[in-house]
Amino acid sequence: MEAAHAHAHDDHHHAPAGIGRYFTTTNHKDIGSMYMWFSLIMFFVGGFMALVIRAELFQPGIQIVNPDVFNQLTTIHALVMIFGAVMPAFVGYANWQIPLMVGASDMAFARMNNWSFWLMPPAAALLVGSFLVPGGAAGSGWTLYPPLSIQGGISVDMTILAVHIMGASSIMGSINIITTILNMRAPGMTLMRMPMFVWTWLITAYLLIAVMPVLAGAVTMLLTDRHFGTHFFNAAGGGDPTMFMHIFWFFGHPEVYIMILPAFGIISHIIPTFARKPLFGYASMVYATASIALLSFIVWGHHMFTVGMPAAGNLFFMYATMLIAVPTGVKVFNWIATLWKGSITFETPMLFAIGFVSLFTIGGFSGLVLAVTPVDITLHNTYYVVAHFHYVLFSGAIFSIMGGAYYWLPKWTGHMYDETLGKVHFWLTAISFNITFFPQHFLGLAGMPRRIPDYAPQFTEFNQISSIGAFLLGFSQLLFLYVVIKCIRGGVKAEAKAWEGAEGLEWTVPSPAPYHTFETPPAFH
């Protein structure tokens, strides 16, 4: 073990000084931290775009940005949030936590780990920088449907390139994660005794390896259609725009689960910790995660009910989509059963976890509504869908990321964060989140389409409520930044086991976790 580790990366025992080390570091903790900071920056970049969008939608008429720029903002906002904020955050957590949780000294391929990270900033620069090229950024929506995306300018090519780079980064990251999990667990840690976060990431990493290449193929075909005279998606040459949708959503639906499975993992650690009770139904959690992942490959058509598929297609995708609600429900029931007869306290991570369970479930309900084909047909591409995916992505993925940050900050920094400010941050976030997104259900039901810069006057009131909520929500996140920085710079010293109810190998090493941990595999029982 010792020697493999020496092969794997530079043989230093303390963190080298200086900023320069980050360019070459192969240390999983350094890389994890870089992913997290990258994610946080992208979260604010994407958030800024969201606020411009909400400001424009504060009232009917065009006030702030012209319709072209508006479309570009919605497109890049989505891509930045998905590929720049949510996914890298989870990869960052994987980097920090998985070696600590399975008792490995580092990730399996430390050098590749560094590359995976350093691919991200150039990709982000391409995405965000595409606003500056003539014609502005891609404005076809993040789904890049042709022929609209064929019409776009050079920025579409930049977006495609960015997607390729980030896809490559994700695949490299996934190979690293799977290998670490499968080959480098502490002796005695069988698969069915792995921490839930490790399990969810194992499955997520397989999903990534399965679908990122498919996305790469789809956007490559887009590229050749744009520049090299192919006709994959153009009826004139025997192609079909609908085919792009099929391939895109074959990637797209598993992708949404890529963004939620690690969240399930994080929540499955926080709740037992603060209920001081083991996770209920561990085995069924694992099976539920696996079945969600498998089902996610056969439901893509629910994004295409208005394409005009034959009835049999619509019915198949409706049934399959409804099925996915079952394992999702099982998870929620398990979390609640974990709370049951616990000894519950409400530190900030727990607040975020409870917020997650409640609000994510609302997103699950709206998902069920949308799963029903006839209802989806009347709600497709309206604000109802926008509300749905923000309930699952913001109060789902992002809540778990924030809860996870509060939960593990003591381990990462060696200090306790400011509990009062953390709680304030939670309540501000939870309340303004609902003010922002709950009214969007009504807008969608009433028939307001998504991705429009201007709307009919009867939609004004709910849009105003939503915009006010959005600004509150956006600025509340600055508090998060403040709490994190404050926690890094000092605070009450954290114990090795920072939380009374915490379980797992990561809590056996000191806080902050030393630069090198588990150079000899720990005993696990």
Place this chain on the structure above:
Amino acid sequence: MKKLRVIAGAIAASLPALALAGYDVNIPAPKTPISMQIYGLHMEILWVCLAIFVVVFGVMFYSLFAHRKSKGAVAANFHENHLVEVIWTLIPFVILAVIAFPATRTVLAMKDASNPDMTIKVTAYQWKWQYDYLNDGVKLYATLSTPRDQIGSPEEHGKITNEHYLLETDNNVVVPVGKKIRLLITANDVIHGWYVPQLGVNQYGIPGFIKDTWFQANEAGIYRGQCSQICGKEHGYMPIVVEAKSPEDYAAWVKEQKAKQAEAAQPADKVSMADTTAR
């Protein structure tokens, strides 16, 4: 009036049950057999979800309240119960089956565009709609009729005075009430979506392909909708206005349109068709 709506909205936002009170916070009044079924389905699912929500979160919040450490709760140590786990896996299946059954009926009905009374071909353009009445020979283009100076620009704010701001067209699609109208939807350039909520229709138009769907308005009236699929800069500015009239009024309208078309076709046919890109 506006204030009232804001307050109502705020209350509704906090109490989902109130969402049922008015159409402002729900699917707009359905006007076709299909959209009525959709409306019913949505209500059914909404109630099911609310019921589950109340039960599940009742349990959760009870637990959060009763099993707090500050109240001296001591943690139990159970972590599985196969019977319970099997039961709560099976119950959702039953609930889903109950929803799936009527939904299947509606899906089949929506797809059944056979035996229509008339067919209208809809062609979407960036950014307008073209309607061809295959049986009656009427042809028309519909574009946004809200004056541009109301919409404004980033520099100058528009003043909105039209009641149907953004949801009005120069030529409405007129259809007879009570007749099954089949739509053949396609597009000229990029994908668009023909979406009128009250008629229960939302269908992409895809260049090179026709897709059929149908509706049957059972009440005279004006039904408004918009393009539902992002189609470029003016995506927000291509409304759909359907005017359902009695069959007699519809016949009169057709006559009037044909007279207009005949008049327009006389001298100018070739010229108006000329390609603007011609050199």
Place this chain on the structure above:
Amino acid sequence: MNASLADRNALLARKLIIIACVMGCFGLALVPFYRQICEATGISQSRVVAQTASGSIDPTRDVTVEFVASNSNGLGWTFEALNPIVQVHPGVVTTVRYRVVNNTGRKVIAQAVPSYAPSLAAPYFKKLKCFCFDQQTFAPGEARDMQVVFVVEPDLPTDISRISLSYTFFDITAEAGGKG
């Protein structure tokens, strides 16, 4: 043990890379796969070639066929169906005509693409002759009537009583190498 971990890791990584490559190929393979499905179900017909009718006639049944004409982006010429609605008995060979007037002022090479509604009817609609089989070249100002000779097969499912066939003309002058 040490070396074996590195080896095991490398082996596993290689397997995972293979999975990724296989999935990449799978993504590309979705294209022909999807075409097959579409062709089988009739949603689209990429290779349009002359078909033959099976021969039998069902005089007891009437099927309505609607012919529709569309232009794609940038083709501002006149394209219309001269027999927009026809009634046929399944099995009877029928001819309808479309007219193109190339009033664009330049030479245009164009390809017509057929599409059916309901798409499930497509396999039962046989085109014996069609202007959509080949690229069509139109001189500036040219007006031309073009034929579609077709048969609706008698085994058309009984719940289909109306078929719409749409042709969309795409301007492929640039790609076909023609200069206007």
